[in-house]
Amino acid sequence: MPLRLERQENISPLRHALAPLVALLVTLVVGAFMFVVLGHDPVRAFAIYFIDPLGDPYTLQELVVKAAPLLLIGVGLAFCYRANRWNIGAEGQYVAGAVLGSWLALATHGTEAGGWVLPAMLVLGAIGGALWGLIPAFLRVRFGSSEILTSLMLVYVAQLGLDYLVRGPWRDPQGFNFPQSVTFDDVALMPLLMGEGRLHAGIVIALLAVIVATFVLGRTLVGFSIELAGSAPRAAAFAGFDEKRVTYGVFAVSGALAGLAGIIEVAGPIGQLQPTISPGYGFTAIIAAMLGRLHPVGILIASLVLALTYIGGEAAQISMRLPFDVTRVFQGTLLIAILAADVLVRYRIRRVEGATHA
Amino acid sequence: MHPDSRHPDPRPLVLSLTGITKRFGSLVANDAIDLDVRAGEIVALLGENGAGKTTLMSILFGHYIADEGSVSIADADGKLAPLPGGSAQAALAAGIGMVHQHFALAENLTGFENIVLGTQSLWSLKLRGRGARAKISRLMAESGLAVDLDVPVARLSVGEQQRIEILKALYRDVRVLILDEPTAVLTPQEADSLAATVRALAGKGLAVIFISHKLHEVLALCERVVVLRGGAKVADRPTAGADRATLAELMVGRAIPPRERPPSIPGAPVLSLKSVSVGAPSARDRLEDADLEVCGGEIVGIAGVSGNGQGALAALVAGLAAPRAGEALLDGARLAAADPAGRVAAGVGRIPEDRHRDGTIGALTVAENFVLETIAAPENQRAGLLRRAAIRARAAEAIKAYDVRCPGPEAAIRALSGGNMQKVVLARVLERAPRLVLAHQPTRGLDIGATTDVHRRLIAARGRGAAVLLISEDLDELFALSDRIAVVHAGHLSPALPAEGLDVRTVGLMMAGHGVGEAA
Numbered sequence: 001m002p003l004r005l006e007r008q009e010n011i012s013p014l015r016h017a018l019a020p021l022v023a024l025l026v027t028l029v030v031g032a033f034m035f036v037v038l039g040h041d042p043v044r045a046f047a048i049y050f051i052d053p054l055g056d057p058y059t060l061q062e063l064v065v066k067a068a069p070l071l072l073i074g075v076g077l078a079f080c081y082r083a084n085r086w087n088i089g090a091e092g093q094y095v096a097g098a099v100l101g102s103w104l105a106l107a108t109h110g111t112e113a114g115g116w117v118l119p120a121m122l123v124l125g126a127i128g129g130a131l132w133g134l135i136p137a138f139l140r141v142r143f144g145s146s147e148i149l150t151s152l153m154l155v156y157v158a159q160l161g162l163d164y165l166v167r168g169p170w171r172d173p174q175g176f177n178f179p180q181s182v183t184f185d186d187v188a189l190m191p192l193l194m195g196e197g198r199l200h201a202g203i204v205i206a207l208l209a210v211i212v213a214t215f216v217l218g219r220t221l222v223g224f225s226i227e228l229a230g231s232a233p234r235a236a237a238f239a240g241f242d243e244k245r246v247t248y249g250v251f252a253v254s255g256a257l258a259g260l261a262g263i264i265e266v267a268g269p270i271g272q273l274q275p276t277i278s279p280g281y282g283f284t285a286i287i288a289a290m291l292g293r294l295h296p297v298g299i300l301i302a303s304l305v306l307a308l309t310y311i312g313g314e315a316a317q318i319s320m321r322l323p324f325d326v327t328r329v330f331q332g333t334l335l336i337a338i339l340a341a342d343v344l345v346r347y348r349i350r351r352v353e354g355a356t357h358a
Numbered sequence: 359m360h361p362d363s364r365h366p367d368p369r370p371l372v373l374s375l376t377g378i379t380k381r382f383g384s385l386v387a388n389d390a391i392d393l394d395v396r397a398g399e400i401v402a403l404l405g406e407n408g409a410g411k412t413t414l415m416s417i418l419f420g421h422y423i424a425d426e427g428s429v430s431i432a433d434a435d436g437k438l439a440p441l442p443g444g445s446a447q448a449a450l451a452a453g454i455g456m457v458h459q460h461f462a463l464a465e466n467l468t469g470f471e472n473i474v475l476g477t478q479s480l481w482s483l484k485l486r487g488r489g490a491r492a493k494i495s496r497l498m499a500e501s502g503l504a505v506d507l508d509v510p511v512a513r514l515s516v517g518e519q520q521r522i523e524i525l526k527a528l529y530r531d532v533r534v535l536i537l538d539e540p541t542a543v544l545t546p547q548e549a550d551s552l553a554a555t556v557r558a559l560a561g562k563g564l565a566v567i568f569i570s571h572k573l574h575e576v577l578a579l580c581e582r583v584v585v586l587r588g589g590a591k592v593a594d595r596p597t598a599g600a601d602r603a604t605l606a607e608l609m610v611g612r613a614i615p616p617r618e619r620p621p622s623i624p625g626a627p628v629l630s631l632k633s634v635s636v637g638a639p640s641a642r643d644r645l646e647d648a649d650l651e652v653c654g655g656e657i658v659g660i661a662g663v664s665g666n667g668q669g670a671l672a673a674l675v676a677g678l679a680a681p682r683a684g685e686a687l688l689d690g691a692r693l694a695a696a697d698p699a700g701r702v703a704a705g706v707g708r709i710p711e712d713r714h715r716d717g718t719i720g721a722l723t724v725a726e727n728f729v730l731e732t733i734a735a736p737e738n739q740r741a742g743l744l745r746r747a748a749i750r751a752r753a754a755e756a757i758k759a760y761d762v763r764c765p766g767p768e769a770a771i772r773a774l775s776g777g778n779m780q781k782v783v784l785a786r787v788l789e790r791a792p793r794l795v796l797a798h799q800p801t802r803g804l805d806i807g808a809t810t811d812v813h814r815r816l817i818a819a820r821g822r823g824a825a826v827l828l829i830s831e832d833l834d835e836l837f838a839l840s841d842r843i844a845v846v847h848a849g850h851l852s853p854a855l856p857a858e859g860l861d862v863r864t865v866g867l868m869m870a871g872h873g874v875g876e877a878a
Contacts, residue, residue, distance in 0.1 A: 220742045221733060224726075232719040238676065238710055239730040240699030 005347040015345045020291050020302070023337035030333050040320060048319055049312030049330075059311055061198045065269055066307035067300075069094070069261040069278070071206040073285035074292060074299040075213045076257030079250040082217065082294050084230035087251060089136065089151030090258040091282025092158035093129040097259020098266045099162055100128025102273045105188035106170055106181060117187045121263055122205075129259015130252045132158060137251035141244045147251075155282070163275050170273060181273035190268035202264035209257060210296040217296070226250060258282060279310060280328075287335045290342075306331065369396040370436050372565045373418075373454075373534050377427035380413055387413040389590040390427070395534060397432075400556060400566045402576040402597070405586035406609050406805035407776060411569055414586070415536060418454060420446040432533065455527030456536040459543075461519050465512035469522045470494065472511055473529050490529075497528045500562065501555050516663065517548040524555070535559070536567045541575060542802075545663055546833065546866030553579050571805075572834070573602040587611055610806050619817055622841045625654030627687075628794050628825035629675065634684035636670040637849075643669040647684070648851040650844060652794065657816065657826040658854050659840030661833060661865050667849040668829045669711075672798045675827060676708045677701030689793060702731045707792030707824075709783055711799045713776070717783045720772030724764055725753035727771045728786050756785040761811070777808025784815050795819050795826045801835060813839060833862050847871045 032042040053059040073090045080087040087093075101121040108117050136151040163179075172182040190200040217223040228236040229246040237243055266277055288306050292298030313327030373395040380388040388410045395401050405411045416422045418429060423444040430438040431452045442448050463472050474490045491507075498504060505514065505521045514522070520540065527535055537556070541549040556579060560566055570576055576583055577597050585593040585608045593608045606614050629652040637644030645667045652658045662668050673679035674686060677698035686693040688704055701708070710716035718727045729738050729749050738749055753767035762781045764774050771779060780800070787795065797816055801809040816839060820826050830836050836843055837857060844854035845868035852868060 219744055219746075221739050221744060222742060224733060224744060227722075228719060228730075231721040232715070234715050235717065235719045235730070238678065238698060238708070238716040240677070240697075240702055 005343070006350050007347055016293070019341035019345050020293070020298075020338055023291070023334060023341045024305070026337040026341075027330065027334045030337075031330055034326070034329065038322070038326075040322070045316065045320065045322075048316050050308060052315060053308060053311045058198075059315075063304065063307045063311055064203055065198050065200070066310045067303040068203045068206045069265050069281045070285045070288045070303035070306055071300055072202075072209055072261040072264070073254075073258045073282055074288035074303055075206075075209050075296050076254035077285055077289040078213065078217070078292075078294040078296060078299060079226060080254045081289055082230050083226045083246050083250045084233070085137075085140075085247055085250050086148045087133065087136070087151050087254050088148050088286065089133070089153075089155045089282070090254065090285055091278060091280065092151070092155035093132045093255040093258035094262035094265075094278055094282045095155075095158040095162050096132035096262070097125035097127075097129035097256075098262030098273070098277055099158075099165065100131075100259070101125030101263030102170075102181065102184075102266055105184045105267065106273075108188065109182055109185055113185075113187060115187060117185075118190070118267065121188060121267060122260060125263025126256040126260045129262060130256040132259070133251040133255020134248060137247050141247055162273070162277070166273050166275055172272075179275050183272045184267060188267060189271060190264060198269065200264075200268040202261075202268050205260070205264065207300075210300050213296040222249070258285075279324075284310075284331055287331055287338070290335065290338050306334075309334075367396055369398055370432065371395070371438060372397050372432040372436075374430045374438060375414070375418070375427065376430075378414065378417060378424050378429070379426040380417060380422060380424050386589045388417070388424070389588075391586070391591050393584060393591070393594075395565045395567060397533070397563045397565055398560050399582065400560050400568055400580045402580035402583040403567055403569045403586070404573075404576060404583055404605060404609055406807065407803070408805075409586040409609070410589040411586055413589075415456070415538070415567075415569075417443070418449065418536075419456065420444050420449045450530065453531060453533035454536070455530060455532030455534070457520065457523045457527060457538065457540060459539040461523050463511045463519060463522060466510055468508050468510055469505060469514065469518075469525075470507040472522055473507075473526045477530065494525060494529060497525055501525075501528065501559055502551075503555055516543045516665075517545070517552075520544070520552070528559075532564070534565045534567065536569070538569045539571065540568070541570065541572060543664065543831065545869045546862060547870055549575070573605050574834075576605065577602065585609055606806055614806060614810065619839070620821065622656045622820065624656040624841070625823060627651045627653050628689055629827065630687045632685045632687075634674070634686050635682045636674045636679050637667075637682070639682075641670075643667060644849045645670040645674070645846075645851065646849040650851060650854060652825040652827050654793070654823045654825050655820055656841040657820050657828055657839050659836035659843040659857070660827065660829045660846055660851075661836050661843055662829075662831070662846035662869055664831055666869075667846040667851065668798070670849075671827075671846070671851070672711065672796060672829055675701070675706060675794070675796045676710065676798075677706070699731075699734075705790075705793035707787035707790065707795045707819075709780075709787055709795070709797045709800045711802070711829075713779050713783055718771050718779055720770070722771060723768050724757065724762065724771050724774070724782055725750050725767035727782055728753040728756055728767075731786060732790070756782075756789060760785040775808075777804050777811075780804060780808060780812060784812065788815060788819055791822065792819075792824060795824050796829075797826060798829045799831065800828070801830075801832070809835075833865060836865075837862065845869055 035042040035045040053063060073094065077087060077090060101124045104117060104121045104124055132154060135154060136147040139145045139150050140147045166181055167179045170181045172180060190202050193199040193201060193203065217226065225241050225246055228241055229243055233243060261281065262277065266273060270277055284306050288299050288302040291305070292302035309327050309330045313324055316322040316326065317324060371394055375391060375393040378388050378391045391414060403411055413422065417424045420443065429441040429443070431441050431454065433439050441452055464475065467475065470491065473494060494507065503521045503525055505518045511519055511522060540552060544552060556566055568576065568580055577600065580597050583595060583597050583600065583605065584591060585605065587609060631648050631650040634648050635646050643665045660668050660671065670679065674681060674693070677700060678696055680694060680696045688706065691704065714720070719730070732738055738745055750767045757764065757767060760781045762778050764778055771782060795816065800812050800816070804812065816826055816828065828836065828839055840857045842854040843857050843860055843865060845852045845865055847869060848871060
């Protein structure tokens with residue numbers, strides 16, 4: 001019996017909002033199946049993954065620390081995705097921002113430089129990410145190349161560039177040949193929020209980004225033109241909106257926020273440059289953006305959920321000897337489930353009696 | 359089976375719909391509709407948008423299942439048998455064929471391939487040629503549908519593509535052929551030739567259902583007319599003795615006031631083109647070396663079959679294209695660059711050809727669509743911050759002034775009917791009292807009521823002193839509105855001549871390419 005997808009004209013907002021919950025549920029079912037296949041008790045595994053971290057003050061802090069970069073990057077991606085520009089390379093922009101920001105930290109290392117270093121690093125981080133993001137934007141505007149491919153490929157360019165720097169020119173001479181830079185000076189590190197613990201000022205920046213983005217996307221001319229470019233490019237062009245400016249704009253914003261996340265992470269929890277500075281935040285943030293319905297507040301919630309999979313994954317690695325890949329599988333399943341749920345919200349599946357000619 | 363005691367028709371019934379009712383929620387799209395069609399009969403199906411024509415045909419085709427009623431179709435022996443609902447395949451197998459307004463042809467395949475496509479297994483490696491070709495040749499000879507079968511369909515004209523569509527239906531041995539707005543894209547001459555074909559086919563016993571907005575065609579071609587209004591059948595009568603006014607009244611349900619068009623008082627030229635070329639020289643829709651002047655207070659009509667250069671002209675005026683050569687002036691200022699926002703600022707009001715894709719944004723509200731072109735103006739935003747309340751208030755006023763039927767300014771525009779959508783576009787364009795109005799196919803797909811409204815507004819804009827450039831394929835519309843008419847064919851624009859001195863036949867010949875190049 002053939003099936004047909006029928007587009008629905010009036011999408012109920014309730015269904016649109018409920019789709020992520022359904023997707024989460026599906027992911028849990030698939031996850032339970034996976035645990036059974038791996039020979040583990042799914043109830044225990046879920047407890048370790050999703051329940052235990054919530055009861056411990058240390059892991060709760062860690063949850064917020066992990067959610068912050070996802071949130072910053074995800075909010076930036078919302079600009080792109082709302083405009084129907086598919087920036088898949090936030091991970092590369094994150095690295096580029098971290099590298100450019102860290103350059104200042106290393107250049108001022110051991111000098112008397114004062115409190116201006118960290119703010120300047122953050123600005124440089126944002127600039128680095130934005131510049132990296134503008135490359136696919138330029139290639140799309142100038143040559144019509146797919147930003148999906150170019151932004152993704154630039155991730156590897158950035159990662160290998162970072163790899164070269166920490167193994168070569170920026171390697172700590174006293175580091176016993178470990179591929180890492182010197183530890184940043186205090187003036188180049190994110191201040192902690194409570195004097196101790198893990199919560200750092202980057203979390204405040206991420207929350208500020210949510211507020212500003214909600215306002216810009218919802219109430220301003222900029223948000224309106226992004227919406228237009230995304231939903232009806234032809235009509236937008238006819239009405240006189242400049243598509244190129246939107247492309248450059250959303251890639252710059254999204255790159256800047258990813259770059260900012262990168263430098264915050266390096267100047268915060270990590271404290272130095274090393275070959276790997278992200279457990280895939282730039283890719284996981286794509287899931288956060290989609291799960292959060294491209295709305296900054298939604299992305300805030302989604303980032304916490306996804307951060308939980310990171311924390312739970314670490315716990316499961318220790319107590320159940322599950323590989324980190326299980327976390328990746330969770331995140332991937334969640335993305336597929338949310339995309340599928342979106343299709344089912346927008347379309348209705350109808351059985352067609354009798355095959356029609358192709 | 360359906361005896362008519364006064365005038366028994368000797369021809370056998372081929373199709374009989376009885377008591378077809380279809381509801382969508384609280385909306386009754388079809389209300390107990392009966393329709394009989396006999397072999398060799400040409401029946402017109404008339405009705406405004408939303409009257410239920412599409413729903414009825416979709417039920418016939420198995421796309422919808424009727425809530426009540428039944429469809430019967432004659433089998434090979436001429437006996438009526440019920441058609442199972444909800445199956446497009448059953449409908450095709452029973453001999454129902456339809457030529458849609460928008461063709462369903464694979465443009466990269468030849469006409470021959472398109473015709474036999476779907477009649478053979480997808481797994482057969484080679485199209486069985488000879489038998490099929492013989493059959494198509496016979497059909498072409500019988501119907502008078504001559505067309506080159508061996509070039510890709512993309513290279514055929516619209517009229518030729520339509521012939522392929524009809525041959526496609528005939529090849530499947532249809533007994534009932536439904537033509538949906540078949541003349542909308544044809545020149546008058548092509549339409550005449552189509553009418554001759556339809557008559558010839560009916561003469562051989564084919565039953566034809568002819569869906570059209572053009573009442574004079576219905577009167578000339580069809581012997582019987584069925585009128586739907588609000589989902590119900592309101593008339594089923596012979597065309598003999600009917601005239602356009604009565605049919606229009608039946609469709610709309612009230613008398614249509616005659617159009618009033620006061621004499622024009624042309625002012626100074628607003629738009630003038632001097633040897634202007636637009637579009638790549640290799641493009642089909644381009645303009646070569648065109649001269650045109652449109653003055654304030656007059657409507658200049660551009661006739662022509664779509665794709666002959668009026669698209670390029672519209673793109674130039676709308677600001678989507680820049681002239682490749684020559685000089686285009688708007689109020690004396692040169693239009694050099696492609697700059698939509700600049701055109702709007704310079705006083706061009708633009709009614710685009712495709713109101714769904716260019717004119718409106720379905721996902722946005724009526725109010726947002728209303729301010730689409732002026733969103734950056736100070737009355738709509740301050741320092742980048744949208745003034746939502748002010749926008750909503752002005753949209754509400756426009757909704758009232760232009761009689762847009764919608765739940766309110768915050769309704770999504772995609773939920774509106776085509777006519778109401780066009781009213782929003784009109785409101786956006788005309789509220790700003792433009793110097794030049796570009797009306798590109800402003801009434802395509804609209805029903806009589808909405809069309810009348812658009813025409814009234816354009817005439818009012820002309821009365822106010824605006825220059826109106828009307829691009830249309832509908833000659834009735836052009837002659838009803840235009841002070842002067844120019845014809846575009848294959849990129850060449852004829853001089854604009856006073857409409858009084860022209861007649862439909864001359865313009866039709868020019869649309870087909872006779873005398874445009876030489877005259878220019």
